[in-house]
Structure formats: C-alpha cells, structure tokens
Amino acid sequence: xxxxxxxxxxxxxxxxxxxxxxxxxxxxxxxEVIRKEHDxxxxxxxxxxxxxxxxxxxxxxYMPQVREKRLKYLTxxxxxxxxxxxxxxxxxxxYLTSIKFFQTESPIEKADFIFRIMDKNGDHLVTRKEIxxxxxxLEDYHKKSSNSSITSVMSGGVKPAANFVLAKLxxxxxxxxxxxEFVDGWLKDETIRTLFTF
Numbered sequence: 001x002x003x004x005x006x007x008x009x010x011x012x013x014x015x016x017x018x019x020x021x022x023x024x025x026x027x028x029x030x031x032e033v034i035r036k037e038h039d040x041x042x043x044x045x046x047x048x049x050x051x052x053x054x055x056x057x058x059x060x061x062y063m064p065q066v067r068e069k070r071l072k073y074l075t076x077x078x079x080x081x082x083x084x085x086x087x088x089x090x091x092x093x094x095y096l097t098s099i100k101f102f103q104t105e106s107p108i109e110k111a112d113f114i115f116r117i118m119d120k121n122g123d124h125l126v127t128r129k130e131i132x133x134x135x136x137x138l139e140d141y142h143k144k145s146s147n148s149s150i151t152s153v154m155s156g157g158v159k160p161a162a163n164f165v166l167a168k169l170x171x172x173x174x175x176x177x178x179x180x181e182f183v184d185g186w187l188k189d190e191t192i193r194t195l196f197t198f
Contacts, residue, residue, distance in 0.1 A: 011048030012038070012092035023093060027100045034096065041092050049089035052079045058095065062102035064141045064198035074137040081116035107193070111186035114196045115179050125176040132162035134196070141198055149191045161195070168192065 012019055015038050023034045044054050055075060056063065066074055082090050082098040090098070101113040118126045118134045135142075136158045142150050153161050169177045169185040169192065177185075185192045 013042065013048050023096055026093065027096050029096065029100070037096060037099065038092065041095050045090075045092075048091060050091070050095060051089055052076070055079055055082075055090065059098065059102070062099070064138060066137050066140060070137045073133060077117045077120045077134065077137075080120055080122065081113060086122075107187055108183055110197075111183040111193075112179065114186075115182045118196075119179075125178055126182065127176050128162050128166050131165050131177075132158045135161050135165075138195070138198060142195070145194075147194055150194050153191060153195065165192065165195065 012023075015035065020031055020034060023029065024031060027034070029037075041050065041058065042048070044050065044057050050058065052075060055078070056071075059078070063074070063078065078098075079090070082094050084094055084097075101109060104110050104113075115126065118130050120130060120133075135154070139154065139158060142154045145151060153164050166175070166177065168189065169181050171181050171184075172178075186196075
C-alpha cells in the first residue's frame, strides 16, 4: 500500500474535513463510503487501533473461507500486508486502503497486494515455502473451482503447485520471486492470477 499520507500518531477518530479529504484522495472512495466505513470501523475498534483478532469481523467478507487451522496463518499474512507502518494494529486509513486493494480492478495493484500477503516476513521476496503456505490456505477454495488449469495445478498438492509457480515466475533462477517477477507473471498468466485470487 506504499507510503500513505498519515500524520504521526493520528487515529482518525474524528472525521474532520481534512481527514475526509485525505481519505478520499488516498482511496478514491466517496465521502459517503468513507463515513459509512468510519462508523463500522470505530464500532469494532473504538480506540482507532484494530487488533488482529478483530480484523476478520471487519474484513471477513473479503477473505476466503478456509479451515480453522489455516485461518490464523492467513489472518497473520493479511494483517502484515495491511499494517503498513508495522505498529501492530490497523488504523482507519490502513483499513480503508485494504478495502481499496481487496476491491481493486487494477491487476498491478491486486498483484502487489497478493504478493505482500504472501511475503509474510516483509523481505520483498517470496520463497517456495511462502507460496506453499498461501496455496495451502486457498486449497479448499480451489477444490471448488471449475477451472481445469487450477484443478490440474493443485491436483498433486500444495508443494508441487508451489514448485509450478516458482518455475513459472522465477525469471532470474534465484529460488525466490521478487515483486516485479510476481506482478509480471500475474499480468501474463491467467493460471497464476486464478491461483492467488480470492
């Protein structure tokens, strides 16, 4: 989500005209949408600091349905991708920006967001293991797919699917995928897009 315009320590509890204009500018949402989301956010995160355990309550509609044992890992990954300033909670602007990325039609923005979800440790590279962990979370979701290329890739299990992704996207043969390799693969390959879309 990059560098968003945030004043240090601001929690956005009061939706002033300045805050509203900044939120509109960053997200492209209308003032009406921002006001509605503001009410929803502060109903759950009264102090303006959304903790991980309450994230699903607000963003559950955007998250895939996964098995309970995989939900914690997926929630941690998504939380890390949304908490852009790494302060351990999601503030209102981070929340709004996450909705923007869940809803975006821009393939580049979507690919970048999915990459950051996969890149749990934040080193700007994803390994075979990180790919496999996300695919494991999405495995049940993909089992319901009618897309033959997805069922073919996932038929051997998560590890062979992760190997497939790495072989397809690791252009420099480093054993890891950088964000530009992932975005490039996302733009060029429908199977990659479908594997990581939820």
